[in-house]
Amino acid sequence: MGLVRYTLWRLAQAIPVLIGIITITFFLANQIPGDPVEIMLGPSPAQEQVEAIRARYGLDRPAYERFLNYLAGVATGDLGQSIYYDRPVLEMILLRLPVTLYLTVSAFVFAIVTAIPLGVISAKRRNKPADHVSRIVSLVGVSTPSFWIGLMLIIIFAFYLGWFPARGLPLPWASPAEVRGAETQLQVLLTSLHHLAMPMVALGTLQMAQITRIERSSMVESLQGEYVTLARAYGVPESTIVRKHAFQVAQLPVITIVGLGLSTALGGAVLTETVFEIQGMGRLIITAINNQDYELIMGTTFMFGVAFVGGVIITDIAYAYIDPRVAYGDES
Amino acid sequence: MATKRDSPTDGSTDTEGTGAGEIEARVGLRYTLRQVKRDTTARIGIYTVGFVTLIAVLASIDNYVFDYAIAEAIWYSPVQDPEQVRRLLPPVGMENQYGQGTLEHPMGTDHRGRDIFGRLFYGTRVAITVGFMATAIGLVGGTLIGAVSGYYGGRIDDVLQRVTETIYAIPFLVLVIAFMTAFGRDLTFAMIGVGITSIPVFNRLIRSRVVSVREEDYIEAARAAGVKDRNIILRHVIPNSFAPVLVQATLQIGVSILIVAGLSFLGFGAQPPTPSWGQMLSASRNYMLPAPTFSLFPGMAILVTVIGFNILGDGLQDALDPRINN
Numbered sequence: 001m002g003l004v005r006y007t008l009w010r011l012a013q014a015i016p017v018l019i020g021i022i023t024i025t026f027f028l029a030n031q032i033p034g035d036p037v038e039i040m041l042g043p044s045p046a047q048e049q050v051e052a053i054r055a056r057y058g059l060d061r062p063a064y065e066r067f068l069n070y071l072a073g074v075a076t077g078d079l080g081q082s083i084y085y086d087r088p089v090l091e092m093i094l095l096r097l098p099v100t101l102y103l104t105v106s107a108f109v110f111a112i113v114t115a116i117p118l119g120v121i122s123a124k125r126r127n128k129p130a131d132h133v134s135r136i137v138s139l140v141g142v143s144t145p146s147f148w149i150g151l152m153l154i155i156i157f158a159f160y161l162g163w164f165p166a167r168g169l170p171l172p173w174a175s176p177a178e179v180r181g182a183e184t185q186l187q188v189l190l191t192s193l194h195h196l197a198m199p200m201v202a203l204g205t206l207q208m209a210q211i212t213r214i215e216r217s218s219m220v221e222s223l224q225g226e227y228v229t230l231a232r233a234y235g236v237p238e239s240t241i242v243r244k245h246a247f248q249v250a251q252l253p254v255i256t257i258v259g260l261g262l263s264t265a266l267g268g269a270v271l272t273e274t275v276f277e278i279q280g281m282g283r284l285i286i287t288a289i290n291n292q293d294y295e296l297i298m299g300t301t302f303m304f305g306v307a308f309v310g311g312v313i314i315t316d317i318a319y320a321y322i323d324p325r326v327a328y329g330d331e332s
Numbered sequence: 333m334a335t336k337r338d339s340p341t342d343g344s345t346d347t348e349g350t351g352a353g354e355i356e357a358r359v360g361l362r363y364t365l366r367q368v369k370r371d372t373t374a375r376i377g378i379y380t381v382g383f384v385t386l387i388a389v390l391a392s393i394d395n396y397v398f399d400y401a402i403a404e405a406i407w408y409s410p411v412q413d414p415e416q417v418r419r420l421l422p423p424v425g426m427e428n429q430y431g432q433g434t435l436e437h438p439m440g441t442d443h444r445g446r447d448i449f450g451r452l453f454y455g456t457r458v459a460i461t462v463g464f465m466a467t468a469i470g471l472v473g474g475t476l477i478g479a480v481s482g483y484y485g486g487r488i489d490d491v492l493q494r495v496t497e498t499i500y501a502i503p504f505l506v507l508v509i510a511f512m513t514a515f516g517r518d519l520t521f522a523m524i525g526v527g528i529t530s531i532p533v534f535n536r537l538i539r540s541r542v543v544s545v546r547e548e549d550y551i552e553a554a555r556a557a558g559v560k561d562r563n564i565i566l567r568h569v570i571p572n573s574f575a576p577v578l579v580q581a582t583l584q585i586g587v588s589i590l591i592v593a594g595l596s597f598l599g600f601g602a603q604p605p606t607p608s609w610g611q612m613l614s615a616s617r618n619y620m621l622p623a624p625t626f627s628l629f630p631g632m633a634i635l636v637t638v639i640g641f642n643i644l645g646d647g648l649q650d651a652l653d654p655r656i657n658n
Contacts, residue, residue, distance in 0.1 A: 020498030024507075031514035139646075143586065143638035145593050148613060148631035155624045267505025271594050275617075285506065286598065289513045297510065304506045 006320050014309050021305035022074060022298075026067050029298045037083075057083060057295075070298070079302070080295035084288075089299035092284065097303060098171060100280035103272065104265050104307075106196055107204035108258065115208045116254075119215025124242060126220060134212060141209025146268045150202035150275035157198060167277040169195045203272045207261045214257045218250040225249070252323055259315030262308050281307075367651035374647020380640030388460035391453050419445045420623040429622060439629050442612070443619055448626065451607040452633050458596075458608040459589050459637060462523050466588040469527025471581050474534025479565045479573075481535070482542030493539075496532040504529035505594060512600045519608075522601045526588050537580055541573035575652040579645055586641035593634050609634050 037053050054060045058069060073080060079089040122134040158166035170179045172192040182188045222228070223246045231241050270282030277283075281300055288296035368374045394400060421441040422433040433440055439448040474496075481492040499507070508525035515521045545551065546569070554564050595601040596610025604611060609630040616627040 016494060017498055017501050020494065021501055024498060024502065025510065028510045028514040139639060139642060140635070143590075143642050144635050145590050145597075145610075145613075145631065147594060147597050148627075148634065151613065151617065151620065151627045152631065155620050155627060159621050159624075263500070263503045266503035267591075267594075270505055270509070271597060274598060285509065289509065297513065301502060301506055301510050305502045308503050309501050 002324065003317070003320060007317050010313050010316055014313060017309055018306065019071070021302055021309075022071060023067075025298045025301040025305075026070060028301075029294045030063055032292060032294065032297070057081065074302070079299040082288075082293055082296045082299075084291040084293040084296065089295050092296065093281070093299055093303050096279060096281045096284045097307075099169060099278060100266070100269050100273070100282065101307070102171060103169065103196070103199055103203060103278065103280060104262075104269050106200045107265060108207060108261075110200050110204040111207035111211055111261075112258070114204075115211035116215055118208075119212045120219055120242065120247065122212070122216040123219030123223060131216075134216070138209040138212040138216075141205050141212070144205065145271075146202050146206055147271040147275050149205055150199065150272055153198045153202055154275070164198050165195050166198075169199060169276065169278040169280075199272050199276045199278060202275065203265060203268050206268065207258075207265055210257055210261055211254060214253050215250065218253045219246060222246040222250040248322075252319065255315050255319050255322070259312045262311040262315075266304055266308055368647055371647045371651055373643055374651060377640055377642075377644030377647050380636065381644050384456060384637045384640060385460055387453060388456040391457045395454065395457065419443055420619055420626065422623065423448075423625050423629075426625070440623065440625055442626055443615060443623075448612075448629055451612060452609070452629060454607040455609045455612065455630065455633065456637070458519065458602050458606065459592070459634070462519065462526070462592045462601075463585040463589040463637075463641070465523045466526035466592070467530065467581050467584045469524060470530030470584060470588075471534055471577070473527065473531040474536075475538050475570060475577065477531065478535040478538030479542050479570055482539040483546060483561070483565050483569060485543075489539075492535075496535045499529065500532040505591060508591065508595060509598070509600060512595070517600050517603070519602050519606075522592050522595050526591050526595075529591075530584050530588065533584065534577065534580065537576055538570070538573050541576065542569050545569050545572050579649045579652060582641055582645035582648055586638040586645070589634065589638055589641070 037050050037059065051060070058066055061069075070080065077090065079093065081087070082089050082092060085092065118134045118137065122131045125131050153164075154166045157164045170182075170188065170192050172189045174188055174192075176182045176184060176188050179188045179191055182191050223242070225246070228241055228246055231245055232238075236245075269280065270285065272278070273280045273282035274286070281303065285297065285300040285304070287293075288300055368378070419441060420428070420430045420443060421437055422428045422430070423440045424433040424435050424438050426433045426440075437447045437449065439452070442448055442451065477492050477496060481489045502510075504526075507529055508522070511525040511528070512521045515524075542565075551564060551568060554568060559567075592601055593608075593610035593613070596608045597614045599611075599614065602608035602611055612630040613627060616623070616630070619626055
């Protein structure tokens with residue numbers, strides 16, 4: 001019961017933040033120098049034509065009016081019309097968003113699956129060789145630019161060894177007709193995973209390193225807890241202590257860091273998509289900027305914000321689910 | 333050596349020193365530095381950061397004062413190969429389809445025949461400047477907002493925190509890209525943009541410290557003595573939050589360098605011909621097959637620099653964390 005109310009409360013809290021995001025993006029898009037109509041129609045268009053276009057996209061009205069219109073539009077699920085492509089912004093985003101989410105979520109899965117064993121081993125063998133190796137790996141991981149990892153992976157695994165494809169990322173649920181070299185849905189899935197491997201590692205390494213660090217320090221702390229000493233005194237086997245008692249408690253800070261890491265990961269997706277030529281949200285925002293496509297820039301920036309806020313809410317709810325104190329404590 | 337000399341002095345203060353002097357010594361800047369010097373990892377961090385910063389300073393001097401004269405004397409044209417035939421040469425001792433690597437270009441040349449080593453050298457300037465400046469902007473902005481917000485609480489706190497939360501809610505690379513599209517694509521706006529996105533980090537840190545410091549007796553005493561709010565914040569509250577901010581700032585410099593490298597990679601940031609590491613990596617994308625080392629070295633430069641700041645930050649944290657000291 002507490003959890004449901006907590007979820008609703010958390011969703012309601014997100015509304016002012018979303019309005020804030022729209023305000024920031026609207027303000028920034030309004031500051032962009034240059035005239036989108038000019039870009040659309042070429043250097044010296046006819047005057048009537050310009051005015052017609054301006055009227056059509058509402059560019060002739062004052063800024064506050066456009067802002068209110070935009071807010072109302074977003075509330076009803078209308079992100080406007082892309083000036084450059086002459087298509088609804090939402091439609092373009094919905095085509096690209098699954099790709100970026102697929103990439104980002106996979107990167108986190110990779111990060112969590114590799115980081116948790118690394119962190120736990122590191123904490124268990126504190127200041128021993130295994131710990132040093134894992135600490136160096138995570139130090140290098142947080143210090144390496146993700147796009148450079150991508151370039152190195154392409155050079156080694158795509159160009160020299162030829163194990164993985166260097167560009168593109170088909171979705172696993174795409175129809176077999178759209179994916180080259182695939183005839184059945186299973187082949188589509190395999191092709192997709194094959195394409196996913198390198199971008200996933202490139203994007204996930206930073207998260208992996210950060211989660212390893214938190215997991216280690218959190219496990220070290222939890223292994224020093226009184227209940228662990230008590231369990232040891234009772235003669236509970238060390239492996240059970242680590243797996244059952246210390247581990248669960250230690251996961252709370254890890255969930256927090258996953259939520260916060262989303263911001264870095266979604267930004268990193270822009271770079272990863274550039275390196276691997278993946279047609280996701282990141283490429284969309286760069287194209288939008290290069291075309292001075294106001295509505296599309298606002299829409300993509302807003303959607304990046306929505307993705308982040310959504311991810312944080314999910315991790316918050318997961319946190320409350322694991323630690324019930326959160327849900328009850330915040331209601332008062 | 334340092335450890336041997338330091339530990340007896342430290343031991344003697346522990347036994348002989350008065351209680352008040354002890355506490356003073358454990359929070360001061362000098363104590364921190366002594367602690368950092370004793371820590372091997374922190375020392376490695378200091379040396380790395382010092383080395384890279386020195387290179388940045390030297391590169392700036394050579395660029396502005398001598399107009400590449402020093403570099404020209406040491407390397408065969410670091411800026412542009414006049415003959416244009418030495419394009420994409422491999423590093424010394426290696427061979428590719430364009431020829432044999434020579435000592436003239438220890439890391440080979442890029443797609444315009446420019447010496448990669450020389451350009452890495454000058455790229456340091458951009459990376460270090462941006463790292464320090466962006467962090468300074470975030471530090472000043474975040475500290476002020478966090479201190480005011482935490483000290484006054486109430487309505488002011490609510491408004492300021494909502495604003496920084498909103499800034500934080502847009503993935504920061506996307507926010508900086510949007511910011512630079514609106515105001516300008518060059519390095520200045522990259523610094524300001526990255527600085528603004530790091531405001532929430534410092535804000536949160538300072539605010540939580542201020543909220544706890546606010547209740548301390550000496551703040552109460554200062555207020556009772558009629559000290560102005562502004563002076564209480566500037567003279568007492570902020571200095572007392574110095575330690576965690578220093579650690580965060582060091583780590584943030586590394587993060588800023590990574591973000592700006594990413595921005596330059598996307599074409600936002602230092603504009604050619606100013607050499608920057610991210611932009612070198614971006615150019616190298618078209619030549620990954622014939623000249624893979626072109627992509628290798630700029631990334632290594634970023635890695636080494638950022639690792640330096642991270643090691644230093646970790647070392648500072650260990651040195652400043654009372655739980656580890658005791």
